[in-house]
Amino acid sequence: MAGPEGDRLLHVDMTTQTTSFEDFPAEWKLLGGRGLSAKILTRDCDPTCDPLGPDNVLVMAPGVLGGSAAPTSGRISIGCKSPLTHGIKEANAGGQPAQHLMKLGIRAIVVKGQPADRDKRYGMRVTADGVEVIDADDCKGMWNYALCAKLLENESKTASVISIGPAGEQMLTGASVACTDQDKDRRPARHAARGGPGAVMGSKGLKYVVVDPGKAPMRKAADPKGYTEVVKARSKEYIEGPQMMKSGTASVVPVANMLNTFPYKNRTEGQSPDVDNLDGARIHESFEERGGGMHNCLTGCIVSCSNVVHDKEGNYKTSALEFETLTLLGACCAIDNWDDVADLDRLCDELGLDTIETGAAIAALMDAGEMQWGDAEGAKKLFDEIASGSDLGKAIGNGAVAVGKRTGHKRIPNSRGQAIPAWDPRPLKATGITYCTSPMGADHTAGLIVNPAMAPDDMAQASQEVQLVNAVCDSSGFCQFLGPDLDMIREYYSQLYGEEVSREQIADQGWEILSDEWAFNEKAGWKAEDDVLSDDMVNEGIGPDQALKFDLAADVVAKAKVRFDNREELFKTKASG
Amino acid sequence: MPIVVIPTAFRGTTNGAAEVEVPAGTIRSCLESVSEQAPGFHELCFDKAGNNQRWLKFFLNEVQLEEGPGTLDVEVGENDRVEVLAAVAGG
Known part of the structure; x- marks a missing residue:
């Protein structure tokens, strides 16, 4: 039966290259991915730490639904204090490692410390038989594709890899963490990229993690029949719908x-x-x-x-x-x-x-x-x-x-040191509010709103709502491209755990995730007056007559960080990034 | 009159209007009618050959229309509701 029983957190101390398990806290059972990462970082990481020093904590957390029959739910969140924004960061990726970790009952890998010899490289193998940290000096400097090919050559067909390339080893703040695809080639093509999590993995001397669940079964729900019905109904609804992301x-x-x-x-x-x-x-x-x-x-x-x-x-x-x-x-x-x-x-x-x-x-x-x-x-x-x-x-x-x-x-x-994504905050001002106020900084996956005509008075609430929904989505393991809303996620959770999860509970969870992250950032030194975009976004126009600028007043932007009452629109908002 | 529901991403062309009333006809004529009132809407909906843009999906009274060459010729009656969805998200 799925649930906290038997689930664990895997702790890795890279100073001593030792590992240990912690029983998964029961009160966190509805937390995975981004939300779990925020809880662990709040508990275990000093927000004032050097992001590339031994006190930063790197979290690799599958979503709540990972390893189960829920479709498109196997994303993994990589969390840490960002060396780019100097705030909390979560970037997530697809691929196969999340499914594999959840099948093993590992709700997160929590990596701390730093080897004394900064030139050393280590790898890790996580299997049904146990965990081992191994010397990986022979992999030093390897590019991701060659690295994964080399590692998987000696692994079973059920293994997957989480890795960094040379950029992560050099602790470059644009470095990503790669995950291997599900197909037979298992290429490292899925990247948790924004905010430099690869640099933090590199700072720990950890070049890769191989995860092999072997024959570990899919995770079961407390109400298997009810869960299967939700999976079937929701999948049918999606497949018979417009499938807007079908072309990529x-x-x-x-x-x-x-x-x-x-x-x-x-x-x-x-x-x-x-x-x-x-x-x-x-x-x-x-x-x-x-x-x-x-x-x-x-x-x-x-x-x-x-x-x-x-x-x-x-x-x-x-x-x-x-x-x-x-x-x-x-x-x-x-x-x-x-x-x-x-x-x-x-x-x-x-x-x-x-x-x-x-x-x-x-x-x-x-x-x-x-x-x-x-x-x-x-x-x-x-x-x-x-x-x-x-x-x-x-x-x-x-x-x-x-x-x-x-x-x-x-x-x-940029905003707070992180480059602005493609979705431009000048024609899409509500998205600009997300870039200013999200704990993730200028990150379209934190809350994208493609509505160039939205009234300014509506923007802060719309931004807050999609930020909240995305925070819950990124905790569930669902891909944003499936477009889940809060009702869909709570429906899955209710069947998974055999307990009704109410609208208020799921909305509160989203707000709690954002609040945890904002609190971390405040302790890390983020100030409200820095909830802005760089001057070029404010002063340099694009579009007809160069009239499109990010020209919202600070008090309009700030409203996105003060909780609005739950309204029907919140529950209709689909995750979007 | 039938109503065309405008995708949020295209509402810059309709001054924020979410719905536009148009004369009955076909999906094509309904979109053309919106275009007359909304500069820029035409390019978002039609390619240079006059076909509907590939990022659009159409619903008539909440039933998705089959994609194909005949989509734009589907008739729209006086009390019908045409919803246009645009695949505009993701990165």
Whole structure:
């Protein structure tokens, strides 16, 4: 039976390379992913710590529904104090490790400490037989794809990997944590990327975690029949519905361009003249000649939004090539075709870098005049600089603000040190409120609202509601692309635990997650007056007559952090990122 | 008159209006009628060949219309409600 009975937290002390288990606290049973990460960090991590020092805590937490029959529910949250925003951070990824950890009853891996010898590398194996920390010096500097191929060569077919590339090992603040896909190739193509969690994993000397559940069964619900009925009904509802994410996020490119949220040349314009060559439709057209296609990144996914992109010779190139990546590594750098962006995406996955932060960093370098706009080959060579640890490479790998510091360039669109995602806060002002007020900073997965016509008086509440729903979604393990709402999530929880979860309970959970995170950030030194975007978003317009600016008053923005009463719209809000 | 429900992402073209009344006809004529009142709406709905944009899904009285060449020719009566959904999210 699922529930706290038998579930555990796996603690890893990287100072001594020892592990231990803690019984999963019963009062946390409805917490997983982001919400669980926030609780653990609140309990175990000093918010004032050096994010790359021994006192930071790295949490790898599957969602509540992971490992069960719930469709599209196997995402894993990677949490820590961010070396980029210096606040709490959660980034989540698909792939298979979350399902595997939950099958083993491990609700989170909690990594603390730091090896005395900073040149040492360690790996970890988590299986039904136990946990071991192993010497991984032979993996030092390895790129993600080669690393996972090497590791999985000696593992069973049921194993998956969580890993970092050279960027994480160098503790670059744009570094991601990779998870392997569910398919037979098990490539490290799913990344928890925003905010630099890979740098924190690197600071712990932890290069990888292999998880093998062996024949561990799927997690059972307290009410198996009721749970199965919910799974069937909700799956049918989705499959018979419009399936809006069926073509993947890359297909959003042309409409985003029309809405002035396909930023060009370091966001000096909201539309790209190269939109046709960056359109996801071109990727779909390539499937017939090159191969590739759409697939699901984790088992049990009914969305299947992930594209698999091949090169002209028909060989695998990368997966998934997303809207955000096509924007930041494409349009924002004036790189004019998806094929080059696919190469850059693969390089980011290989080194373990956030494509958003890295794209913004390269765009800043170009805007500073240190590289030609649209120089795709030059951009690819930058990854050699990053891999070799040159000063330029470090600046790129540390993100857009680091490039600004290196070049003296002032137009660095960001909030609290983190580059702004593709969805632009000038045409989408309610999303801008999310970027200002979310504990995650400028992160579209914290609460995206694509409504350019929303009345300013409605924006703060709409932002708060989607932030709350996304916080609950990212705790459940559901992918945001399934579009779950609070009623759907509580319906699953009620059957999983055999106890009714009320609307008030689930809404309170979302608010509690946000409150935990805001409290952490306040202790870490975040101030309300910093709930702003960089000056360029306020002063430099885009769109017709350059009239679109993020011009909301501070008191309008601040309302998003004061709880509104629950209303029907809250329960109709679907997770969106 | 039939009502066209505008996707939230497109409401910048309708000055924030969520619904627009249009004369009865077909899905195409209904969208064309909205376009006459909403600059920019046409490009969001139709490609250069006059086909509906691929990111749209249509519901007539809450029933999803089958995707295909005939979608825009489906008749819309006086009391019908056409909902347009746009796949605009994700990253």
